[in-house]
Amino acid sequence: MKLLTHNLPSSHVQGVGPRGFPLHLQATEVRINPMEFNPDFLACMIPKVEWAVLLEAADTLHLVEVPKGLTEGYDHDEKFLRQMHHVLLEEDVLEGTLQCPESGHLFPISRRIPNMLLSDEETET
Amino acid sequence: MAALRTDSGWRPAAGARFFCTAGRGLEPFLMREVRARLAATQVEYISGKVFFTTCSDLNMLKKLKSAERLFLLIKKQFPLNVSSVSKGKIFNEMQRLVNDDPESWLSAISIWKNLLELDAKEDKLSQRDANPLKRKVEENDIINPKKLKTKQMQELQESRECQLEKQTDEATVEQGDFLTNREKSQEAFQNDAVKAVAAPNQKDLTFRVSCRCSGFVAKTFTAQIFIHLNDIYSVVGIPVFRVPLASRAYIKTAGLRSTIAWAMASLAEIKAGAFVLDPMCGLGTILLEAAKEWPDVYYVGADVSDSQLLGACDNLKAAGLQDKIELLKVSVIELPLPSESVDIIISDIPFGKKFKLGKDIKNILQEMERVLCVGGTIVLLLSEDHHRRLQDCERGGIPWNSKGSHTDEPGIEKCLNPGEKTDLSDTVSSSAETSGQGDLDKMPPFGSLVPVDRYRVSLGRTGAFICRYRKSPSSAASRLAAVSRFQSSQGSCTALKAVVSGSR
Numbered sequence: 001m002k003l004l005t006h007n008l009p010s011s012h013v014q015g016v017g018p019r020g021f022p023l024h025l026q027a028t029e030v031r032i033n034p035m036e037f038n039p040d041f042l043a044c045m046i047p048k049v050e051w052a053v054l055l056e057a058a059d060t061l062h063l064v065e066v067p068k069g070l071t072e073g074y075d076h077d078e079k080f081l082r083q084m085h086h087v088l089l090e091e092d093v094l095e096g097t098l099q100c101p102e103s104g105h106l107f108p109i110s111r112r113i114p115n116m117l118l119s120d121e122e123t124e125t
Numbered sequence: 126m127a128a129l130r131t132d133s134g135w136r137p138a139a140g141a142r143f144f145c146t147a148g149r150g151l152e153p154f155l156m157r158e159v160r161a162r163l164a165a166t167q168v169e170y171i172s173g174k175v176f177f178t179t180c181s182d183l184n185m186l187k188k189l190k191s192a193e194r195l196f197l198l199i200k201k202q203f204p205l206n207v208s209s210v211s212k213g214k215i216f217n218e219m220q221r222l223v224n225d226d227p228e229s230w231l232s233a234i235s236i237w238k239n240l241l242e243l244d245a246k247e248d249k250l251s252q253r254d255a256n257p258l259k260r261k262v263e264e265n266d267i268i269n270p271k272k273l274k275t276k277q278m279q280e281l282q283e284s285r286e287c288q289l290e291k292q293t294d295e296a297t298v299e300q301g302d303f304l305t306n307r308e309k310s311q312e313a314f315q316n317d318a319v320k321a322v323a324a325p326n327q328k329d330l331t332f333r334v335s336c337r338c339s340g341f342v343a344k345t346f347t348a349q350i351f352i353h354l355n356d357i358y359s360v361v362g363i364p365v366f367r368v369p370l371a372s373r374a375y376i377k378t379a380g381l382r383s384t385i386a387w388a389m390a391s392l393a394e395i396k397a398g399a400f401v402l403d404p405m406c407g408l409g410t411i412l413l414e415a416a417k418e419w420p421d422v423y424y425v426g427a428d429v430s431d432s433q434l435l436g437a438c439d440n441l442k443a444a445g446l447q448d449k450i451e452l453l454k455v456s457v458i459e460l461p462l463p464s465e466s467v468d469i470i471i472s473d474i475p476f477g478k479k480f481k482l483g484k485d486i487k488n489i490l491q492e493m494e495r496v497l498c499v500g501g502t503i504v505l506l507l508s509e510d511h512h513r514r515l516q517d518c519e520r521g522g523i524p525w526n527s528k529g530s531h532t533d534e535p536g537i538e539k540c541l542n543p544g545e546k547t548d549l550s551d552t553v554s555s556s557a558e559t560s561g562q563g564d565l566d567k568m569p570p571f572g573s574l575v576p577v578d579r580y581r582v583s584l585g586r587t588g589a590f591i592c593r594y595r596k597s598p599s600s601a602a603s604r605l606a607a608v609s610r611f612q613s614s615q616g617s618c619t620a621l622k623a624v625v626s627g628s629r
Contacts, residue, residue: 001451002451004423004451005425005451005453008400008423008462008466009461009462009463009466021463023461033448035448038421040397040398040421041397041398041421041422041423043398044397044398044399045398045423048400089448111438112438112452113434113438113452113453113454114453114454115454116453116454116455116461117429117454117455117456117459118456118459
């Protein structure tokens, strides 16, 4: 699970069902996934980022070199973009948990895939 | 022959003529694709095949995503004249089909060889003049009358379509059998006597009778000839690739048919930087097809089933797309996403008993509608049952025209004008239905999802509908505006059957 994926559900929360946001991330296994740098893609994604959530998650993963927020002309600032590229896309949580701030329920992340089913019903197709 | 040799391969400078087969319902997608991807001209859809001319090289041709198979056209002409059920006359016609105009064979074979960049020094073919070819072909026509007669009679009685594969060999004298073959049946072909007498220095092109040769036998031939005779035309072509285009090298385990998955993605208007969700992704076929074509996009797939997610994981790895597509184990009716956060949703609604009709499909659409941005697009693949059920739902809500009622029409019409230049937006099916009366305030669960268009496609044994919706700002006025936009887009469709009947 990338930090981008952790972040987007948390952005501009508007009374989503029984779940609270943001889900607090804990990681036991993280891998760095080198990815091709694509500034145009990043320019589209960055405005959607919820910064408080990102910073907390980055802190949990002990990341350094994390931008603190948007600055003027960020979309031409290559250093900024590359840092965001790394934080959002290249840090991959393989194993960990996501905790609901309201209920305290822990959703597991296993093999990169977070399990956010509320009920225990799993249907095998 | 004038040609361009580029880095990506040989291209016919003046353009070569091809045809593709496509799954039923996908023809408009294919026509649009050849124009967009290959800058194709003279695009025609006739009786199940899309014909077109293009200068593209092999690598571009290989990228076609909505076609089943691609063939280089040798000849296309009027259907065989079968005014009488006379074996002799029909055979004569077939002989003429094959023997007449050897130039068309030679030139097509030459293009084919160049496209595939087969051994360039084997240019003997283009140096041969027409006559020896003609003679040899005639020598090869040794017909097994008895076998043919039974088959021929069967064919003529049952259908006019037959698929005939003919062997031609310019270098050696061989015995071949003229055979007829039922188009979709596996067992009709019984060729037991292809005696290939190989000349000692045979290096030239040989074509085998296509009859499910496999193993070493198949490898002795370079390629096959494809012939399709029906009431509309007689078409002869060479398959450009050994493997159908529809069978993707990058998909390890296919879920949904790849051509349909790509067609759905092509409808979704995916733009760079979009957030695209498939909330019932299964093995991830749709996301794979989309990510291959539109890479600068954020893709998320979700499913409730571990085994499906594992399969999807595998598929992503095999395609090298595991970094482009995120997977979540979540339920489509409870998506852990804020409202209006997703730009595009593309999904194959599972068919079958697992999904109870009625309640579930409404909940699914409701949740999809919630997470979708205003102006966002949803493209769904619906079984006929689901589709019918949705129509029932829709009756409770938005009227499909401002007057408020329609005659109930059975089924869905797909509007397609064969042979005409077709823009995808003209190919609109309409369903006229009885609208639930009155209250626009009585919102159906997907009230702000406005249907844009739908396409009936074949999934083999069953049919299904690709349906596109757009989310409009939820107010009654804008809903009506969207509805009348939808209507005017159907105005040119000659098969339109939306009938407004009276009031109430």
